[in-house]
Amino acid sequence: MKLQNLIKGCNQSLPDSFSQIEIEGICHDSRNCGKNYLFVAIEGSKNDGHEFIDAAIDKGAIAVIHQKSLKNNHNNLPFIKVEDTRRALSAISNTFYGNPSSKLRVIGVTGTNGKTSTTYFLKDILEKTGRKSGVIGTLGAKFMDLSIDLHNTTPESLELQFILRKMADMGAEYVVMEVSSHGIDMGRVDDIEFRGGIFTNLTQDHLDYHITMEDYYKVKKRFLDKPMTYKIINLEGGYGQRMYSEINKTSSKMIGFGRANGEVIISNIKHKNGLIEFKLSFDQKEFSFQTGLIGDFNIYNLTGAILAGIEEGVDILEIEKAVKSLKGVPGRMEKVPVDSNYSIVIDYAHTPDGLENVLTALKEGCEGRLITLFGCGGDRDKGKRPIMGKIAGQLSDYCIVTSDNPRWEDPDSIIDDIIPGIDSTDVEYIRITNRKDAIQNGIDMLMENDIFLIAGKGHEIWQSIKGVDYPFDEKKIVLDYLGKEIPDH
Known part of the structure; x- marks a missing residue:
């Protein structure tokens, strides 16, 4: 697609020498750029695309969209400045793929x-x-x-x-x-x-x-x-x-x-x-x-x-x-097929309202104890942590406070933020930082008619710790620990 046609949604015009350049692809990550690509420099929370313009050009980019003032050291290439590169990327992508x-x-x-x-x-x-x-x-x-x-x-x-x-x-x-x-x-x-x-x-x-x-x-x-x-x-x-x-x-x-x-x-x-x-x-x-x-x-x-x-x-x-005839959604109130006299449920609930809804629903049909395992994500809203602790304490018979996706935060510090909320209730609880150990501890506690809720990660099959996503499939962890086969889907 001609460069001038591609950027028409950005309200920018180009000199004739640049307008007819043929663009074969778009990228906003320099690692994904190829020959005759347009690179859009996006400013992210951790990385700034403006710092990777040279890398994108080395990979084959022949035009650049940017929002920061730059010194163009590539006078033979068009550098197009816009007010907001994210919104420009949206317009350009829509045009490139034909609306x-x-x-x-x-x-x-x-x-x-x-x-x-x-x-x-x-x-x-x-x-x-x-x-x-x-x-x-x-x-x-x-x-x-x-x-x-x-x-x-x-x-x-x-x-x-x-x-x-x-x-x-x-x-x-x-x-x-x-x-x-x-x-x-x-x-x-x-x-x-x-x-x-x-x-x-x-x-x-x-x-x-x-x-x-x-x-x-x-x-x-x-x-x-x-x-x-x-x-x-x-x-x-x-x-x-x-x-x-x-x-x-x-x-x-x-x-x-x-x-x-x-x-x-x-x-x-x-x-x-x-x-x-x-x-x-x-x-x-x-x-x-x-x-x-x-x-x-x-x-x-x-x-x-x-x-x-x-x-x-x-x-x-x-x-x-x-x-x-509707069936449930993976990781949403999903019963693990353990074939036992107790139930193990995995749910994505990771907000105060979500956790309250799930616990209320499970408590209604629980003939034994409702045991809740949960944590809170790192590098996310800290204000909800004690709130979730209080909700879990009020609606559960026993709680296991553990890690969720700690990301770059110290997992024990996240648990420390949860504890004041759970301490405001009368529930008995234990803190186990390692989530796999916490899940196995919860399974060991189960008796007839108990429900064990594993909350927070749902469908996710990884755990994010210090920038690394480690494999973490909770359904597999449960079934492996119980010595049961994972059913075919």
Whole structure:
């Protein structure tokens, strides 16, 4: 693609001598640059792409986008200065891959908790009713036999546009994707055309990045202010109601749902024979749903997915059938197949609200003790640590406080931050820094009818310590310790 055509979304012009340069690829990591590539220098939290411009050129880059003032020592190459290279990368990537979101029906799900579950529920509803659907998020990018592991819930715009192009070329009709606050704030979704948006909730998380809940809210609102055909908002909680009242409603159909108010009312929640039954009322009609998923919080995730399915023209009776056969999401209230008189559950809960939801759901059906193993991630919001300690102490019969992903922090210091919260309760607990040892200790404690919750990492199969990701598959650790085989998937 000609350089001038590629940067047209950046409102920049080039001298004739540069405008016709043929660009064969784009990179923002100098290690990934190739011959005739355009390098976009992004300033990150740890590395600054401006320091790797020479390395990118050595690898074959023939043009550079930058936002800092530089001395151009490569006068034979175009150096193009923009106000924000991240947003420029989004526009350039979209152009390079031919605006793939315009060829798809992209539905974005944002919120603190429930994004992954909601995306998978909606993907399954669409697929079970004959609509080819891909998914992008915490568990990676998946469509048919395409499976791409992702470092971020919402990948960088270059990778995201590549994935959308790939899915479109493979015949996808829909892509349901998680939209993280980091992804929004860093401009990764700026140039994606979203058909619909779903807001799950907003609770404390990521305050290491956003600093305040108000700033966190405003970032989420920025996504939901984008033009869309419909916007679906969970009204349970103050932030949902505020979001519903404040977001841009121009040319968008607004659908709020909750137990007490909204266009859609959730009612008649019943637990029966290991199933949850509930009703949704809208347009003066009432519809019944039944699911084998665990936890009332999943009713809200399901409702968002159901309503999006309805907006996409799926017959309500087909949705009822699809919901009844839905299976859980990996690492979300996932029972490890131990075939014992106790239960071991793995869940991704790593926020105060998420942990409270999971523990409340498990406690309801627990005939023995509820034993909770948890920690908190390093280099992340420190304010939530004692809060999670208190929640775990209040809702558990016994706690094991351990490491999560300590990253660059001292794991014992993280546990020290958790302890004041757990000490404010009467629960008995132990601290074991090594997470594998902690898991094995918890298994050794189990008696008949106990439930052992291993919280915080869910689907993750690694543990991040001092910049190194070590293999850490909790399901495998449990089954190996019990001498049981890992089942085929």
